Amino acid sequence: MLLKLARLSLWNRRITVLLTLASLVVSIALVLGIHHLKNQARSSFSQTLSGTDLIVGARSGQLNLLLYSVFRIGNATNNMTWQSYQELEQHRSVAWMVPISLGDSHKGYRVLGTLPSYFEHYRFGRNLPLVLDSGKVFDDLYDAVLGAEVARKLGYKVGDQVVLAHGTGAVNLHHHNDKPFVVSGILKPTGTPVDRTIHVSLAGIEALHLDWQQGMPLPGRQVSAEQAREMALTPSSITAALVGLNSKAATFTVQRQINQYRQEPLMAILPGVALSEMWQMLGMVEQMLWLISLMVLVAALIGMTTSLLASMNERQREIAVLRAVGARASHLFLLIELEVLLITVLALVLGGALLTGSLLLAQPLLAEHLGLFIAINPIQSDVLKMAGIVVGVALLLGLIPAATAYRRALHEGLSQRL
Numbered sequence: 001m002l003l004k005l006a007r008l009s010l011w012n013r014r015i016t017v018l019l020t021l022a023s024l025v026v027s028i029a030l031v032l033g034i035h036h037l038k039n040q041a042r043s044s045f046s047q048t049l050s051g052t053d054l055i056v057g058a059r060s061g062q063l064n065l066l067l068y069s070v071f072r073i074g075n076a077t078n079n080m081t082w083q084s085y086q087e088l089e090q091h092r093s094v095a096w097m098v099p100i101s102l103g104d105s106h107k108g109y110r111v112l113g114t115l116p117s118y119f120e121h122y123r124f125g126r127n128l129p130l131v132l133d134s135g136k137v138f139d140d141l142y143d144a145v146l147g148a149e150v151a152r153k154l155g156y157k158v159g160d161q162v163v164l165a166h167g168t169g170a171v172n173l174h175h176h177n178d179k180p181f182v183v184s185g186i187l188k189p190t191g192t193p194v195d196r197t198i199h200v201s202l203a204g205i206e207a208l209h210l211d212w213q214q215g216m217p218l219p220g221r222q223v224s225a226e227q228a229r230e231m232a233l234t235p236s237s238i239t240a241a242l243v244g245l246n247s248k249a250a251t252f253t254v255q256r257q258i259n260q261y262r263q264e265p266l267m268a269i270l271p272g273v274a275l276s277e278m279w280q281m282l283g284m285v286e287q288m289l290w291l292i293s294l295m296v297l298v299a300a301l302i303g304m305t306t307s308l309l310a311s312m313n314e315r316q317r318e319i320a321v322l323r324a325v326g327a328r329a330s331h332l333f334l335l336i337e338l339e340v341l342l343i344t345v346l347a348l349v350l351g352g353a354l355l356t357g358s359l360l361l362a363q364p365l366l367a368e369h370l371g372l373f374i375a376i377n378p379i380q381s382d383v384l385k386m387a388g389i390v391v392g393v394a395l396l397l398g399l400i401p402a403a404t405a406y407r408r409a410l411h412e413g414l415s416q417r418l
Helices: 003-011 016-048 062-070 084-088 150-154 203-208 225-229 248-259 271-310 316-324 329-369 381-414
Strands: 054-058 093-106 109-114 131-136 145-146 181-187 196-201 240-245 268-269
Touching: 003 316, 003 329, 016 084, 016 271, 016 381, 054 062, 054 248, 054 271, 062 240, 062 268, 062 271, 084 093, 084 240, 093 203, 109 150, 109 203, 145 150, 145 329, 150 181, 150 203, 150 316, 203 225, 225 240, 240 248, 248 268, 268 271, 271 381, 316 329, 316 381, 329 381
Parallel strands: 109 196, 145 181
Antiparallel strands: 054 240, 054 268, 093 109, 093 240, 131 181, 145 196
């Protein structure tokens, strides 16, 4: 009976209720959306690299090493020698080691020189391997394997030619026009920086720079693409290396040995620890967004309470009629609380629906422009807990208009003039 009365009372004031409901729906969708994006971004961030026990590079900072070797952000302050790479590769605890050489680009996308074993050992997400969408892994000196985003945005397909540029800027005046690469394969999307990378062989990187020195072409020296095939193309240095160990138990021992490597100053980092440290640095922004969204939600709940309080004077006639038909003061108290509950639950349902619809529309845009693959399932167990808290806070704030209705019913009762 009270439920029917609450529903009819809300319908009688539908314009005011709809405006209050709209405010709550937007606020709840905002809170749930930020919470969902935060979780998805954290998951995507932490799953960029898996299966790699150590990352080795020249001694600098672990965040810097992580950024340029995994996320292709920034540049190395120094390189590690090829000799050190070969010696570490022979360590009894090392199962595999993959070199990485950075420094060139193509239309703003980073070029990564490596070995074919990169495609065998690189893992992302839950130990997922890289999979070719078309073509094959490079086996020629001038072959290139493109990430999914590079191929999609630049419209490349297997067999097309790619001219690399020296440096990492989006606009670059120094191009390796004399040694174009041919697209041999295109990878399937991974949602990681791999999608935005052009992979070539280490020997290909060396071939590009045979007639270059300190970032500039050597005057009077030119090595053609075919001449380069006949020359020694073993690199003298690389940017970093990904390392897989035979046993996880040896991780800290090998890390310490690399950090104390006497032949040259090197450092080894644990990807998981570095990723966690980086996420903690971004935590301040996360907390700020979360706080702002909570303030918006609290403002909407207070607005709902204010709306109910403002309607009390307009509802004197309604209260008097209810008292006349036998409603007690406690019934009026429960009626107001029931109205608050109906508005809040309806707002939660509509807010969840609004967020799901928005994610359906935004998912392809986020994947294309930010490389974020957002799942369309914002309703998780923690979200249900949040919904319970929102209902609890709404009912708590609803005590104010409910108590007002209760007191007014006691004081005025049937003496209220109609």
